[in-house]
Amino acid sequence: MKPAEFTYHRPDSVAEALSLLADNADAKILAGGxxxxxxxxLRLARPSAVIDVGRLTELTRIFDDTDDLILGALVTHRTVETDPLIAARAxxxxxxxxxxxxxxIRNRGTIGGSVAHADPAAEMPLATVVLGATCHVESAVTGRRQVAAEDMFESFYTNSLHPHEMITWISIPTIQSGQGWGFVEYARQHGDYGLAGAGVLLGLAPDGRITSVRAAVLNAADRPLRFVGDDVIGEKPSRELWEGLASRWAGQTEPSSExxxxxxxxxxxxxxEALTAAERRLAREKEQTNGN
Known part of the structure; x- marks a missing residue:
């Protein structure tokens, strides 16, 4: 099928894009497309105007802040995948x-576009939620504001942005020494939508006891779900503990599958498996530290 008729705009600056959004209440932003x-x-979206932000190269930059990485909304998935700074810090x-x-797809799709699309089966919404990211949002009408990633997703393909707002930057807290991470996704084949997936961050004290643990899961509800394991702080990691924690969290999900x-x-x-991977990474980090 072909799309319904629409007006096409291609602004040269963020300010121009925001002005167009303010003037077109049902406009859609085209990033990677x-x-x-x-x-x-499919005629499931029929905007009267499409605002192509592909020329806004200022939003393709990456900044290394003290405790955060600042990613422009137009940073592509391929850049996220291959950039050495992101690999080291997040x-x-x-x-x-x-x-x-x-x-x-990764060459064209963008992190800001994925977050704004709010697909509960998508990887970037899950990752931003578990990492505690912050979305920087701008509007020609109301100015700037910050939205925690967990608050960005409201329901299936529904975000908390106002019609005149656009995500411009995303702050990603970097993973610190003593934090282990894991990401696991299951799909019928690589490239398909994930049937299930989880990202976790795990903190362990020098004596091996848990200081923090949180996770986010995809395709388990109408938005990515985040869980925090405050009740296991102070305990020693074990396969039995991880399985019990995972079972309890999975029991709180509301999957829409058959x-x-x-x-x-x-x-x-x-x-x-994500928790196990995080624990193993921390064990390797400890071995390397002791070896030096």
Whole structure:
């Protein structure tokens, strides 16, 4: 199918893009186009105007702040996957990007576009939620504001942006020494939508006891879900502990699949394996530290 008739705009600056958004209440922003164009071709989205932000190269930059990485909304998934600074400072984000579609899609799709699209089965929303990212949002009408990633996602393909707002930057807290991470996704084949997936951050004290643990899961509800394991702080990690924690968290999910019980079991397995991977990374870090 072909999209319904629309007016096409291609601004040269963020200010111009925001002005166009303010003047067109039902306009849609075109970044990589990997999600929007499909919806438009199926007539599931019928914006009167499309604002192509492809010329806004200022939003393709990456900044290394003290405790955060600042990514422009137009940083592509392929850049997230391959950039050495992201790999060093936010490796969970880089690893999650590898699961997005295929290379052609990752070359075009953007982190800001994925977050704004708010697909509960997508990797970038999950990664931003578990990492505690902050979205910087701008509007010609109301100015600037910050939205925690967890508050950005409201329901299926529904974000908390106002019609005149656009994500411009995303702050990603970097993974610190003593934090382990894991990302696991299950799909029928690489490039397909994830049937289940989990990202985790785990903190361990020098004596090996848990100081913090949190996770986010995809395709388990109408938005990425975040869980915090305050009740296991102070305990020693074990496979039994991870399986129990994962089972409890998976029991709180609301998958929309034809077989919710299967989806919950797959979710629990993903969380267990992600926690195990995080624990192993911390063990290797400790070995390397002691070896030096």
């Amino acid at each position: 990997q999600s929007l164009l499909t919806l438009m071709n 490796p969970l984000l880089a690893d999650a990007a590898r699961y997005i579609g295929h290379v052609g 077989d919710p019980d299967y989806s919950r079991r797959l979710c629990a397995t993903a969380v267990t």
